[in-house]
Amino acid sequence: MRKIIFSCICMSALAVFGCEKIEEGQVEAKVGISALDYDDSTAVKVLFSPNEATARFEYAIGFPEDIEAFSSGTMSGILSVDGNSELEAIFTDLDPVSIYSVYARSYDRKGNSGGISVLKVSTADSRFKAELQYVLDVSAGFRLSMTEEIYQCRYYLGKASDRDSFLSGEIEGNYCTEVLEYECVNYFDLDPETEYVFFAVAEDRRGSETRLWEIPIRTFSPEECPNVSISSEIDVYQGTYSAEPNDLCGRVILSVSESGTVQLICPTGFYNDFVLMLDSWSTTNFHTLESYGGTPVSMTMVTSRMLNDQPVDLYVSIYDKNDEIAGVKYFPLSTPSFDEGLEIPNPVNIEISGITSGGAVYGIAADQTALGYFYETVEADWYDDLKERDPEMSEYFLAETFLSNYSENNATGYLHYGNGSYTWAETSGLPDFRYYAAAVPFNANGPREGGWGKTTLVEYRTLPE
Numbered sequence: 322m323r324k325i326i327f328s329c330i331c332m333s334a335l336a337v338f339g340c341e342k343i344e345e346g347q348v349e350a351k352v353g354i355s356a357l358d359y360d361d362s363t364a365v366k367v368l369f370s371p372n373e374a375t376a377r378f379e380y381a382i383g384f385p386e387d388i389e390a391f392s393s394g395t396m397s398g399i400l401s402v403d404g405n406s407e408l409e410a411i412f413t414d415l416d417p418v419s420i421y422s423v424y425a426r427s428y429d430r431k432g433n434s435g436g437i438s439v440l441k442v443s444t445a446d447s448r449f450k451a452e453l454q455y456v457l458d459v460s461a462g463f464r465l466s467m468t469e470e471i472y473q474c475r476y477y478l479g480k481a482s483d484r485d486s487f488l489s490g491e492i493e494g495n496y497c498t499e500v501l502e503y504e505c506v507n508y509f510d511l512d513p514e515t516e517y518v519f520f521a522v523a524e525d526r527r528g529s530e531t532r533l534w535e536i537p538i539r540t541f542s543p544e545e546c547p548n549v550s551i552s553s554e555i556d557v558y559q560g561t562y563s564a565e566p567n568d569l570c571g572r573v574i575l576s577v578s579e580s581g582t583v584q585l586i587c588p589t590g591f592y593n594d595f596v597l598m599l600d601s602w603s604t605t606n607f608h609t610l611e612s613y614g615g616t617p618v619s620m621t622m623v624t625s626r627m628l629n630d631q632p633v634d635l636y637v638s639i640y641d642k643n644d645e646i647a648g649v650k651y652f653p654l655s656t657p658s659f660d661e662g663l664e665i666p667n668p669v670n671i672e673i674s675g676i677t678s679g680g681a682v683y684g685i686a687a688d689q690t691a692l693g694y695f696y697e698t699v700e701a702d703w704y705d706d707l708k709e710r711d712p713e714m715s716e717y718f719l720a721e722t723f724l725s726n727y728s729e730n731n732a733t734g735y736l737h738y739g740n741g742s743y744t745w746a747e748t749s750g751l752p753d754f755r756y757y758a759a760a761v762p763f764n765a766n767g768p769r770e771g772g773w774g775k776t777t778l779v780e781y782r783t784l785p786e
Contacts, residue, residue, distance in 0.1 A: 349374040350435035352427040357409065362417035362447030367440065371405040371427050375435070378402055380425040382412045385441070391424040392437060417447040418531075449474060449523035451534035454505060454596065457639065457648035458513040458543045462595065463536065466503040467523055471531075473498040474523035478508055480516070481537065487520045488533060494520070505594040509651035514542050547639045547647040549573060556692060557627045557656045557767035558738050563619040564637050566612070570647075572640040574599045574611040577622045580632030580653075582608065595649040599638040624656055626728070627767040631656040659766050666690040666762040666774035673758055678784045680747030683758045687740040691762035691774065695723035697735050698747045701755040701780055719776050720761040724768045752786040 352371040359366035371378050379401040381391055390396035402408060415421065420443050427435040448470050454462035465474055477487050477494030486492040497504045511517065519536040547569040553562045562577045576583075576599050583598075591598035602609040612618035624631055635652040667690045675682035680698065687694055699719065708714055715721070727736050737743050750756060757778040766772030 348429055348433045348435040350378075350427040350429040350433070351375065352378045352380075352425045352435070352438055354380075354423055354425050354438050354440040356440065356442050359411065360445070361413075362445040363415050364411055364413040365415065365421065365423075365442045365444055366409065366411045367423050367442065369402075369408045369410065369425055371407075373405060374429055375405040375427040376430040377404065378425055378427040380410070380423065382415075382421055382423050385420070385422050387422065388424070388437070388439065391426070396424075415444050417444050419444050446531045448525065449521075449531045449534075451476070451519065451521040451536060453519070453536050453538060454594075455646055455648035456538050456540060457546050457650060458541045458548060459511050460507070460509045460648055460650050461511060461517070461519075461538055461540065462505055462507045462649060463519050463521070464503055464505050464594075465497060465500070465521060465523075467500055470525050471500070471523045472526045474500075474521055476506060476519065476521040478506075478517055478519050481518045483518070484520065484533075484535065488522075500592075502592060503594075504592050505596075507593065507595055507649065507651075509649075511540050513540050515540050547571070547641050549637050549639060549650070551635065551637070551652050553635075553654055555633070555654065555656055556765055557624065557629060557631075558693060559621060559623050560633065560654075560656070561619060561621050562635055562654075563617060565617040566615045566639070568615065569641060570615050570639060571642040571644055572611060572613050572638075573618055574603045574609055574638040575618045575620055576602060576609045576634075576636040576638075577620055578608045578634055579622075579624060580634050583634050583636065595636060596638060596646050599636060599649065603638075627656075629656060629659045629767060657765060659771065661771070663764055663766055663771070664690060666692075666764045666772075668775045668777045669694050669760045669762050671758050671760055671777050671779045673779055673781045675746070676781055676784060677748075678750075678752040678786050680750040680756075680783060681758065681781055682744060682746045683760075684742065684744050685737070685760050686742045687737075687762050689740055690764060691740045692765050692767075693736060693738040693740075694760050694762040694774075695720065695727060695736055695768070696745060696758075696760040697723050697726070698750060699757040699759045699778070701757050704757060704778075716775070717770060717773050719759060720763075720768065720773045723759075723761060750783050752783055755780065755782050 355368045357366040357368055379399050381396055381399045387396055423440045425438045448468045450466045452464045454464045474497055475494050516539045521534040523531045548567045549564040564573055564575045566573050587593055587598050603611045610618050610620040633654040635654055637650045639647045641647050667688050669685055669687040672684040673681050757780055759778050761776040762774040763772045
């Protein structure tokens with residue numbers, strides 16, 4: 322028969338199907354059986370509770386059809402216990418998702434039997450498991466583990482009162498399908514100090530559902546858990562993002578990226594496991610910086626497309642002082658909106674010096690009305706001819722050309738971020754050739770109409786060879 326272990330460990334869940342008693346006369350000796358939680362798909366844990374009239378009792382685990390063998394004493398694996406103290410027993414080496422019967426019979430001091438008690442129990446379903454990964458004040462994460470027998474799982478985070486509606490399908494919830502190993506579910510917009518219940522149930526390829534997993538949680542207040550305060554200074558080109566840990570924090574991993582980066586990588590490369598992803602990124606500083614010992618952390622990121630209202634994703638992995646994960650938080654940020662009332666930037670000033678046969682040195686200066694400017698060398702005859710042939714040519718023609726060149730090259734070679742003075746040397750020109758040193762500023766609205774200033778053109782001719 323099955324191996325039997327005695328223990329006082331009490332953990333997860335066990336399905337109980339009911340208890341029945343077979344009377345044998347009027348003997349007062351009785352023994353009750355109740356199921357205890359135990360997180361093992363190949364074991365069950367029960368409590369035997371004999372009454373005061375019991376001098377000894379015997380028990381075994383088997384199947385429903387074993388009742389006659391237990392009654393006659395011919396069933397394999399029957400154990401006997403003297404006295405009437407309560408006893409916890411763990412029956413191991415069982416089959417997952419299977420129904421068993423636990424039998425018990427008590428005897429009084431004269432050896433008379435008080436009858437047989439039977440408890441039907443079921444081992445857990447090892448094919449699917451839902452676990453709490455973390456919980457903070459406004460976020461929580463759960464891990465769904467499943468075998469290849471599982472086709473899909475359905476889950477939902479709500480209130481305890483949603484249980485029946487979720488089971489009936491009235492609340493459909495969300496689905497994950499064809500999971501290879503496991504998948505994480507993250508919620509980043511919860512209310513602090515609030516009770517929730519995470520419901521999850523899986524379905525195998527035959528359409529049979531597993532048992533319902535219910536994980537009750539209560540979010541913390543912001544002060545009672547490891548936490549961070551976030552601050553940022555963002556313009557259309559660059560942002561500085563900072564996280565300041567509270568006194569309960571140990572390690573902090575700060576991650577900042579343009580919206581879409583995490584959404585593309587995390588589900589496919591990291592099972593939607595933000596804890597795993599951010600920890601992995603921190604080893605290479607890929608979109609991340611980290612700090613230890615409660616030290617604030619700050620990082621800078623360039624939004625090279627310089628769009629208004631461009632979403633930026635900020636994630637923080639927060640660890641306690643024992644370097645155990647406390648949770649992950651998400652902060653949706655963005656570049657500034659277009660400001661209709663923003664003043665057009667003043668033109669930049671360009672001074673030419675050091676003319677050679679290949680170019681010249683450009684001394685470029687912009688005042689505080691400019692967030693930055695594009696600069697290039699323009700063939701003067703070509704540009705003058707364009708203006709002559711198209712008198713209605715847009716005043717932003719060169720500005721948009723410079724922006725296009727910058728975007729195609731995916732580099733900052735002809736963009737200067739910030740104002741003040743800047744020196745650049747053109748060296749790739751032709752000898753004895755007429756050029757314009759050109760620069761066009763933009764304000765905090767970025768490189769677009771309403772952000773562009775006037776283009777500055779300063780003519781010079783390169784030296785003959």
